[in-house]
Amino acid sequence: MTKTTLTLLFSFFVSIVSAQIVGTVRDDKGESLPFVNIYLEDSKEGTTTNGDGEYELDVLGAGAGTNATEQTYTVVFQFLGYTTVRKEISTKNSRYTLDVVLIPETTSLDEVIVEAGVNPADRVVRAAIANRKANLEKLSEYTANFYSRGLWQVKNAPEKFLGQEVGDLGGGLDSTRTGIIYLSETISEIAYQRPNNFSEKIIASKVSGDDNGFSFNTAIDANFSFYENTIDINTQLISPIGINAFSYYKYKLVGTFYEQGKIINKIEVTPRRPKDRVFSGLIYIVEDEWQLYGVDLATNGEAIQVPIVESLNFKQNFKYDETYKQWVKISQVIDFSFGLFGLKGDGRFTAGYSDYDFEPNFTKKSFTNEVLSFADEANKKDSLYWEEKRPVPLTIEETDDYLKKDSIQVIRKSKKYLDSIDGRSNKFRILDPITGYSYTNTYKRWRLSYEGILNTIHYNTVQGWNGETGLNYFAWSDDDYTKTLYAFAKVNYGFSDDRLRYRAGFTRQFDQKKRAVLSVIGGVETKQFNANEPISNTVNTIASLYFERNYLKIYERSFVDVAYSQEIFNGLRLWGSVSYEDRKGLANTTDQTFYPKQDIVFTSNNPRDPQNLFPQDPTGVIDHTIVKTRLSARINFGQKYYNYPTGKFNIPNDRYPTLFLTYEGGLGADEDRFNFTQLSASLRQGFNIGNKGRFRYALNAGTFLNSASGASFIDYQHFNGNQTRVNLDGSSLNRFNLLPYYERSTNQGYFAGHVEHNFKGWVLGKIPGLNKLNFNLVAGAHVLSTADNRPYTEYSIGLDNLGWGKFRFLRVDYVRSSGLGANDGAFVFGLSF
Numbered sequence: 001m002t003k004t005t006l007t008l009l010f011s012f013f014v015s016i017v018s019a020q021i022v023g024t025v026r027d028d029k030g031e032s033l034p035f036v037n038i039y040l041e042d043s044k045e046g047t048t049t050n051g052d053g054e055y056e057l058d059v060l061g062a063g064a065g066t067n068a069t070e071q072t073y074t075v076v077f078q079f080l081g082y083t084t085v086r087k088e089i090s091t092k093n094s095r096y097t098l099d100v101v102l103i104p105e106t107t108s109l110d111e112v113i114v115e116a117g118v119n120p121a122d123r124v125v126r127a128a129i130a131n132r133k134a135n136l137e138k139l140s141e142y143t144a145n146f147y148s149r150g151l152w153q154v155k156n157a158p159e160k161f162l163g164q165e166v167g168d169l170g171g172g173l174d175s176t177r178t179g180i181i182y183l184s185e186t187i188s189e190i191a192y193q194r195p196n197n198f199s200e201k202i203i204a205s206k207v208s209g210d211d212n213g214f215s216f217n218t219a220i221d222a223n224f225s226f227y228e229n230t231i232d233i234n235t236q237l238i239s240p241i242g243i244n245a246f247s248y249y250k251y252k253l254v255g256t257f258y259e260q261g262k263i264i265n266k267i268e269v270t271p272r273r274p275k276d277r278v279f280s281g282l283i284y285i286v287e288d289e290w291q292l293y294g295v296d297l298a299t300n301g302e303a304i305q306v307p308i309v310e311s312l313n314f315k316q317n318f319k320y321d322e323t324y325k326q327w328v329k330i331s332q333v334i335d336f337s338f339g340l341f342g343l344k345g346d347g348r349f350t351a352g353y354s355d356y357d358f359e360p361n362f363t364k365k366s367f368t369n370e371v372l373s374f375a376d377e378a379n380k381k382d383s384l385y386w387e388e389k390r391p392v393p394l395t396i397e398e399t400d401d402y403l404k405k406d407s408i409q410v411i412r413k414s415k416k417y418l419d420s421i422d423g424r425s426n427k428f429r430i431l432d433p434i435t436g437y438s439y440t441n442t443y444k445r446w447r448l449s450y451e452g453i454l455n456t457i458h459y460n461t462v463q464g465w466n467g468e469t470g471l472n473y474f475a476w477s478d479d480d481y482t483k484t485l486y487a488f489a490k491v492n493y494g495f496s497d498d499r500l501r502y503r504a505g506f507t508r509q510f511d512q513k514k515r516a517v518l519s520v521i522g523g524v525e526t527k528q529f530n531a532n533e534p535i536s537n538t539v540n541t542i543a544s545l546y547f548e549r550n551y552l553k554i555y556e557r558s559f560v561d562v563a564y565s566q567e568i569f570n571g572l573r574l575w576g577s578v579s580y581e582d583r584k585g586l587a588n589t590t591d592q593t594f595y596p597k598q599d600i601v602f603t604s605n606n607p608r609d610p611q612n613l614f615p616q617d618p619t620g621v622i623d624h625t626i627v628k629t630r631l632s633a634r635i636n637f638g639q640k641y642y643n644y645p646t647g648k649f650n651i652p653n654d655r656y657p658t659l660f661l662t663y664e665g666g667l668g669a670d671e672d673r674f675n676f677t678q679l680s681a682s683l684r685q686g687f688n689i690g691n692k693g694r695f696r697y698a699l700n701a702g703t704f705l706n707s708a709s710g711a712s713f714i715d716y717q718h719f720n721g722n723q724t725r726v727n728l729d730g731s732s733l734n735r736f737n738l739l740p741y742y743e744r745s746t747n748q749g750y751f752a753g754h755v756e757h758n759f760k761g762w763v764l765g766k767i768p769g770l771n772k773l774n775f776n777l778v779a780g781a782h783v784l785s786t787a788d789n790r791p792y793t794e795y796s797i798g799l800d801n802l803g804w805g806k807f808r809f810l811r812v813d814y815v816r817s818s819g820l821g822a823n824d825g826a827f828v829f830g831l832s833f
Contacts, residue, residue, distance in 0.1 A: 019058075019059045019071070019091070019093065019094050019095065019096065020056055020057065020058055020059065020094065020095050020096070021056075021057040021059060021073070021075060021089070021095075021096045021097075021098055022054075022055065022056050022057070022095065022096070022097055022098070023054070023055060023097050023098040023099040023100065024049075024052075024053050024054050024055075024099050024100075025038075025049050025053050025055065025077060025079075025099075025100050025101075025102060026053060026099075026100075026101055026102070027082070027101065027102055027103075027104070028101060028102075028103050028104070031053075032049075032052050032053025032054075033049060033053050033079060033082070033102060034049055034050065034051045034052070034053055035048050035049060035050075035051075035079075035315065035331065035333050035350065036048065036049040036053070036055070036077055036078070036079040036082075036102065037076075037077070037078040037079065037317045037319065037330055037331050038055050038057055038075065038076065038077055038078075039057075039075075039076050039078075039319065039330070040057070040059065040073055040074065040075060040076070041074040041075075041076050041086065042074075042322060045057065045058065045059060045354075046319070046330060046352075046354055046391070047352070047391045047392060048331050048350070048352055048391065048392045049392070050392050050393050050394060050395045050398075051348075051395040051397070051398075052395045052396060054393050054395075055392075055393060056390075056391075056393045057075065058388075058391075059071075059073065069092060070090050070091065070092040071090065071091060071092065072088065072089070072090045073088070073089055073090075074086055074087070074088045075087045075088075075089060075098060077100050077102060078259075078317060078319070079102055079317075080282070080284065080294045080296050080315065080317060081104060081105060081282075081296070082102040082103060082104055082105055083102065083103050083104070083105045083106065083257070084259055085100055085102060087100065105257050105266075106257065107254055107255020107256060107257050107266055108255055108256055108257070109253070109255055109256065119251065119252075119253075120253045121251035121252050121253035121265075121267045121268075122246075122251055124251075124253065124265045124267060124285050124287070124290075125240070125241060125245070125246075125251050125267065125285070126246075127285075127290045128241045128285050128290045128291075128292075129241050129242070129243060129245065130290070131289075131290040131291075132227050132241055132242075132243070135227055135290070135291050135292075135326075136194070136225070136227040136228070138324075138326050138358070139194075139225070139227070139326070139328070139358070140193065140194040141192060141193040141194065141358070141360060141362060142191075142192055142356050142357060142358045142360060143189070143190065143191045143192075143355075143356070143357045143360045144189075144190055144192075144353050144354065144355055144356045144357070145187075145188075145189060145190075145353070145354045145355045146186075146187075146188045146189070146190045146200070146219045146351065146352070146353060147185070147186070147187055147188075147351070147352040147354075147390070147391050147392065148185065148186045148188075148215075148217040148218075148219065148222065148349065148350065148351050148352075149183075149184070149185045149217070149348075149349070149350045149392065150182065150183070150184045150185075150215065150216075150217045150347070150348075150349050150350075151180060151182065151183050151347055151348050151349075151398070152180070152181050152182040152183075152345060152346075152347040153172075153178070153179060153180045153181060153345055153346060153347065154169070154172075154173070154177075154178065154179070154181055154343060154344065154345035155178045155344050155345055155346075156176065156177055156178060156344070157169070157173055157177040157178070157343060157345075158177075158341075158342045158343060159177075169181040171209060171404065171405050171408050171412065172209075172401070172405070179401075180208070180397070180398070180401045181345075182208075182347075183207070183208035183398060183401050183402070183405075184205070184206060184207045184208065184213070184215035184216070184217055185204075185205070185206045185215065185217070185386070185390065186202050186204065186205050186206075186215045186217050186218075187202070187203050187204040187389055187390075188200050188201055188202040188203055188204075188219060189201050189203065190219045191360065191362070191366065191367070192223070193362055193366070193367060196655065197362075197366075197367040198219075198220045198223065198367070198371050199366075199367055199368075199370070199371060200218060200219045200220060200371065200372050200373070201372075201373050201374070201375060202214075202215070202372070202373070202374045202375065202378050203375045203378060204375075204378055204379075204381045204385065204386070204389065205374065205378045205379045206379070206381065206386065207379075208401050208402050208405045208406070209405030209406060209408070209409050209412075210409065210479075211379070211380075211406070211409065212379060212479070213379060214374065214378070214379055214644055214645065214646065217349065218372055218642070219351070220371055220372065222332060222334070222349065222351045224314065224316075224332070226239045226240065226241060226283075226292060226295055226297075226316070227239070227241065227292070228242070229242040229243050229244070229690060229691070230242060230688075230690055230691050232688065233299075233304045233312070234304045234305060234306050235277055235303075235304055235305050235694075235760050235761075236277060236688050236690060236691045236693075236760065237277045237278060237279060237299060237303060237304065237691075238276070238277060238278050238279075238691050240269045240279060240283050240295075240297070241283070241285075241292075242691075244691075247272070248271060248272055248273075248276055248278050249269050249270065249271060249272060249278065250269075250270050250271075250272055251267050251268070251269060251270075252267065252268040252270070253265060253266070253267055253268075254266040254267065254268050254282070256287070259286075259293065260320055262286050262287060262288075262289070262320075263286070263287035263288075264284050264285070264286055264287070264293045265284065265285045265286075265287060266282060266284055267282065267283050267284070267285060268281075268282055269281055269282065269283055269297065273765060273766065273768075273771050274771075275302065275303075275761070275765055275771040275772055275773075275774055276303070276761065276765045276766075276771070277303050277304075277691060277760065277761055277765065278299070278303065279297035279298060279299050279303075279314075280297065280298055280299070281295070281296045281297035281298050281313075282294075282295070282296045282297070283295050283296075283297070286327060289326075289327070291318070291326065291327040292316070292318055292327060293318050293327060294315075294316060294317050294318055295314060295315065295316045296313075296314075296315050297313070297314050297315075298311060298312065298313040298314070299311075299312050300312060301806075302774050305760070305774075305776075305801055305808070307805070307806035307807070307808050308338050308339065308340045308806060309336060309337070309338050310336075310337045310338060310339055311335075311336060311337045312334070312335075312336045313333075313334070313335040313336070314332070314333075314334055315332070315333045315334075315335075316329055316331070316332045317329070317330055317331045317332075318330065321356065321358075324356070324358045326358075328353070328356055328358075329353055330352065330353050330354070331350075331351065331352050331353070332350075332351040332353075333348060333349070333350050333351075334348065334349045334351075335347070335348050336348075339806075340806060350392060352391050352392060354391070369570055369571070369638065369639055369640050369641060370570075370640075370641060370643050371640050371641070371642065371651070372641075372642040372643060372644075373643045374643070374644065374645055378645075379645075415443045418442040418443040419443060421442065422440050422441060422442055422443075425438075425440060426438075426439050426440060432450075432452070433452065434452045434453060434454040435452040435454050435455065436449065436450055436451050436452035436454075436455060437449065437450045437452070438450070445475055445476045445477070445478075446473070446474065446475040446476075447473070447474045447475075448471065448472070448473050449471070449472045449473075449474075450469070450470075450471055450472075451468065451469050451470050451471075451472065451490070452469065453467040453468065453469045456468040456469065458537040458538065458540070458541045459540075459541045459544055459545055459592075460537070460540055460541070460544065460550065460552045460554070461544060461550040461552075461588040461589070461590055461591065461602050461605065462494070462496075462497060462526070462552075462554055462586045462587070462588055462589060462605055463494025463495070463496055463497050463499070463526065463589070464494055464495045464496020464497065464589060464590040464592065465494075465495045465496065466492060466493060466494040466495065467492070467493060468490055468491065468492040468493075469490065469491060470488055470489050470490030470491060470503075471488065471489050471490075472486070472487070472488045473485075473486070473487045473488070474486050478646075480512070480646040480647065481509075481512070482511060482512050482646055482647065483508075483509060483510060483511065484508070484509045485506065485507075485508050485509075486506065486507045486508075487504075487505070487506040487507075488503075488504065488505060488506075489502070489503070489504040490502065490503050490504070492525070492526075494589075496589040496590040496592075497586075497589045501523070501524040501525055501526065501556075502523045502524060503521065503522070503523030503524070503525055504521070504522060504523055505519065505520050505521030505522060505523075505561075506519065506520055506521075507519040511647070512646060512647025512648065513647055513648045514566050514567045514568075514648070515565070515566065515567055515573075515648075516564075516565070516566040516567075517563075517564070517565050517566070518562075518563070518564050519561075519562070519563045519564075520560075520561070520562050520563075521559075521560075521561045522559060522560040522561065523558070523559070524556065524557070524558045524559075525556070525557060525559075526554040526555070526556055526586070527554060527555060527556075527557055528552065528553065528554055529553050529554070529555065529607050529620070529713065529714055529718060529742065529745075530718035530719075530720070530741065530742070530745075531718075532718070532720055532734075534720040534721060534722065534735070534741055535551050535552055535724065535741065536728065536729070537552070538728075539724055539726065539728060540552040543724055544593060544602075545592075545593055545594045546593075546594055546595060547595075547600075548593045548595070548596065548597050548600045548601070548602060549600070549723070549724075550588075550602045550603055551603075551723050551724065551741060553605055553606075553607040553610075553620070553741070553742065554586060554605070555583060555584065555585055555586055555619070555620075555621050555714060556583070556584045556585075556586055557581045557582065557583050557584070558581070558582040558584075559579055559580060559581045559582070560579060560580050561577060561578075561579035562577065562578055562579070563575065563576065563577035564576055564577075567648075570639055570641060570648075571635060571636045571637065571638075571639040572633065572634070572635055572636075573633070573634045573636075574631070574632070574633050574634075575630070575631070575632040575633075575634075576629075576630070576631050576632075577629070577630045578627065578628070578629045578630075579627070579628050579629075580625070580626075580627055580628075581625065581626055581627075581628060582623075582624075582625045583621060583623065583624055583625070583626070583712070583714060584621065584623045585605075585618075585619025585620060585621030585622070585623060586605055586619055586621075587604075587605055587618040587619050588602065588604065588605050588618065604618050605618060605619055605620070606618055606619055606620035607620055607713070607741065607742035607745070608620050608713060608742065608745075620713055621712065621713070621714065622671075622712070624669055624670040624671060624674050624712065625668075625669065625670055626666045626667070626668065626669040626670075626674055626675075626712070627666070627667050627668040627669075628664070628665070628666050628715075629663075629664070629665050629666075629667070630662070630663070630664045630665075631662070631663045632660065632661065632662045632663075633660070633661045633662075634658065634659070634660050635658065635659040635660075635661070636650065636653070636656070636658050637653075637656035637657065637658070637659070638653050638655055638656040639653060640653050654685070654686060654687040654688065655687070656685070657683050657684060657685035658683070658684045658685065659681065659682070659683055660680075660681065660682040660683075660684075661680075661681050662678075662679070662680045662681070662682075662702075663677075663678075663679055664676075664677075664678045664680075664715075665677045665678070666711070666712075666715055669712075672710075673710035673711070674710065674711060674712050674715075675706075675710070675711075676704055676706065676710065676711035676715055676747070677704065677705040677706055678702060678703070678704050678705075678715075678717065679702060679703060679705065680700065680701065680702030680703075680717070681700070681701055681702065682698065682699065682700045682701075683697075683698070683699045683700075684696075684697070684698045684699075684733070685697060689757075691760075691762060692759065692760075692762045693757055693758050693759040693760040693761075693762050693776075694757070694758050694760060695755070695756075695757045696733055696755070696756050696757075696758075697733070697753070697754065697755045697756075698733040698734060698753070698754045699751075699752075699753050699754075700750075700751070700752040700753070701749075701750065701751045701752075702717060702749070702750055703748070703749040703750070704717075704747045704748060704749075710747070711747045713745065715747075716745040716746060716747045717745065717746055717747070717750055718741075718742060718745045719736060719739065719744055719745070719752060719784060720734055720735040720736065721735070721736050721738075721739035721740050721741040721742070721743065722735055722736065722737050722738065722739065722741075722828070723740055723741060725826055725827065725828050725829065726828070726829050726830060727811075727828055727829070727830030727831070728830060728831055729831070730830070730831050730832055732754070732756055732780065732832075733754045733756060734754065735754075736782055736784060736792070736794055736817075737782075737794060737796065737813065737815045737817075737826075737828045738794060738815050738817040738824055738826060738828075739784070739792060739794075739817070739820075740820075743792075743820065744784055744786055744789055744792060746786040746787065746788060746789075748786060748787035748788050749786070749787040750784070750785065750786045750787070751783075751784070751785045751786075752782075752783070752784045752785075753781075753782065753783045753784075754780070754781075754782050755780065755781050755782075756778060756779070756780035756781075757778070757779050757780070758776055758777075758778045758800060759776060759777040759778070759779075760776055761774070761776060762777075763777045764776065764777050774801060774808075775799045775800065775801055775802060776799065776800040776801045777797075777798075777799065777800075778796075778797070778798045778799070778800045778811070778813070779796065779797050779798075780794075780795070780796040780797075780798075780813070781793070781794070781795050781796075782794040782795075782796075784819075790819055791819055792817070792818070792819030792820060793817065793818050793819055794815055794816065794817045795815070795816050796813045796814065796815040796816075796828075797813065797814055798811060798812055798813030798814065798828075799811065799812055799813075800832050801832070809831055809832055810829075810830075810831065810832065811829070811830050811831065811832040812827060812828070812829050812830075813827070813828045813830075814826075814827050814828075815827075815828055
């Protein structure tokens with residue numbers, strides 16, 4: 001039997017057992033209404049109009065054809081801001097057209113209970129808050145069917161963005177450089193149990209222009225409930241019916257109307273302070289039951305602290321479920337707009353919920369850490385399947401996008417097309433010898449690039465001016481980069497020490513499920529004593545040349561290093577490495593600086609003797625060889641993950657900390673005193689404290705088992721200090737802001753603790769004037785204790801989210817320290833991402 005025959009039989013079967021009610025919904029001015037909820041009364045069948053106001057409502061069990069019996073239905077049209085319409089129809093046809101006009105709802109204050117001196121809206125909201133927990137409990141666990149559609153589009157896109165050619169973004173842009181750049185749909189089965197159990201199995205997934213693609217629309221990311229005290233959208237926003245909502249909102253009763261014999265209160269919500277983490281708009285609350293009938297709330301990028309977002313609007317519609325005697329969410333639409341560097345656009349994520357079961361009888365085995373999975377062949381459903389299952393019809397624009405991109409995807413994957421695209425990007429330009437050049441063969445999935453020396457020129461007092469260049473090769477197995485190979489060969493030359501150093505190696509990723517990675521690297525290089533490299537080459541170059549401060553301390557190693565890492569099972573990832581190292585000390589070879597100062601001289605390259613009190617030891621290293629081994633484990637307790645067919649993607653879980661365990665050992669050294677064993681552990685976590693901000697901590701402890709008087713200084717435990725008063729890597733939980741870089745390095749026991757709380761506007765957002773700046777108050781404390789020294793402490797208070805307009809990536813802290821003799825205080829400037 002052919003595929004065509006099967007398709008015809010399937011179509012015939014569908015026509016027998018189902019009918020379809022179709023039409024368009026408009027307002028009283030003739031304008032189409034998008035996202036109107038349409039459902040059969042007292043049934044689970046429902047749909048939503050698309051962006052053009054069109055709908056298709058499938059009705060099972062109707063029958064069709066000459067032997068069909070006439071069926072009667074009551075079709076309900078519900079839309080926030082408009083009077084609900086019920087239409088009773090009778091038909092025995094397989095397709096029935098029903099166009100409807102919705103009239104703006106007429107609200108009245110006749111039914112409002114007025115108490116002297118009491119805002120009638122406050123009465124309703126207080127009742128909703130008082131019943132919030134009970135209503136949340138009614139929706140605390142369920143199964144349902146879920147449909148989502150995601151759409152992003154840009155307008156007047158620039159030819160280049162941040163110096164890179166934008167192109168036509170996968171064929172989505174028209175001649176005006178406007179169009180859809182992402183369109184995707186999913187149909188899935190979901191299960192939820194408050195507060196943190198969630199499971200979604202995607203039955204069908206469709207991505208415009210990619211017949212092998214898997215949508216990133218997920219139900220868990222759309223799971224917003226305004227019954228919760230706060231809504232997590234990058235930061236915690238206060239719900240208008242949250243427990244402390246009256247501290248953040250003012251309410252006005254616009255009016256009331258009836259729905260299914262119930263009084264619906266339409267309430268306008270406005271922030272008390274516009275710069276708070278809040279919403280504005282309308283909420284609809286059912287009298288006596290105090291449940292949500294609908295929400296139409298907006299916020300912006302300032303509130304969620306994502307400046308690229310200009311607006312963000314939530315619209316949720318609820319339907320009364322006769323079976324469970326409660327109002328349940330049946331649709332959600334999230335509209336947003338964005339803009340940055342001339343690139344502007346908007347988008348919409350549409351979600352539909354149906355076939356709720358609020359008595360699912362979950363067991364302990366009902367939920368696992370896998371929160372998202374895909375059914376077999378989920379991305380291979382044909383157009384017939386989508387026509388049958390899609391609850392919200394496509395708009396003309398969306399249909400055209402599917403047709404256009406699906407028709408050209410074969411062309412865009414062809415060798416001829418990919419070669420033509422590569423041909424433009426592979427052109428050699430006059431400055432490429434110093435800025436770098438890349439040659440790509442997309443069809444065969446490989447890229448060869450040359451690093452221009454202009455991008456890697458730096459200065460230090462050991463090598464003087466030095467630069468690096470080399471070749472990089474990258475190959476990938478498919479469009480999802482399931483398997484990759486990266487290989488490189490690089491050379492570095494120091495002009496002052498007249499030394500050529502080189503490195504070469506490769507890294508192979510075998511899959512994206514367990515992320516198994518093997519790397520082999522060897523050569524000769526300079527290396528900071530602290531392998532975490534607390535001072536960047538750029539910062540050291542500026543500090544040395546302009547301020548005569550050479551904080552960078554390095555040694556030379558000739559080495560071969562082999563490393564392998566893999567996730568053993570969910571939540572446990574192991575890293576293992578072994579290396580042979582021939583280490584040599586290095587001394588300063590130059591004292592060049594742009595602005596020599598009489599009271600300042602360059603320090604020694606010996607990190608233990610920077611003031612050069614012992615000039616016979618300018619390097620801090622006794623030359624030696626050693627075999628170094630390292631084994632690390634990362635344990636993510638309660639780790640949740642998305643299980644895509646192309647790979648496993650872990651997602652953060654604030655409820656539990658992450659534990660790191662590390663063994664590091666040196667053996668076979670030239671001298672026994674350089675052999676060592678170090679054991680260490682680290683615990684890290686970050687979590688929100690309601691709307692009061694985000695608290696984070698990092699605790700690190702370790703000890704050396706047999707090296708109280710030995711081990712090379714290279715293998716000591718070093719702590720990330722900072723003497724430059726700038727912090728450009730955005731880190732705050734692994735750094736001491738005023739500690740000299742190697743002041744407390746140790747080969748004995750140690751403990752380092754860092755805590756920080758970002759109030760996310762909870763404090764400054766309440767201060768008139770300051771709240772308009774949208775700054776965040778940040779407080780922190782840091783402690784370092786080693787067996788051979790008194791404790792060192794730092795306390796800091798600072799401002800985050802500094803900047804202007806959409807550029808909010810600056811931070812400043814005032815830090816006080818103690819434990820190094822005299823107490824010290826300074827301002828530290830940095831970046832925050």
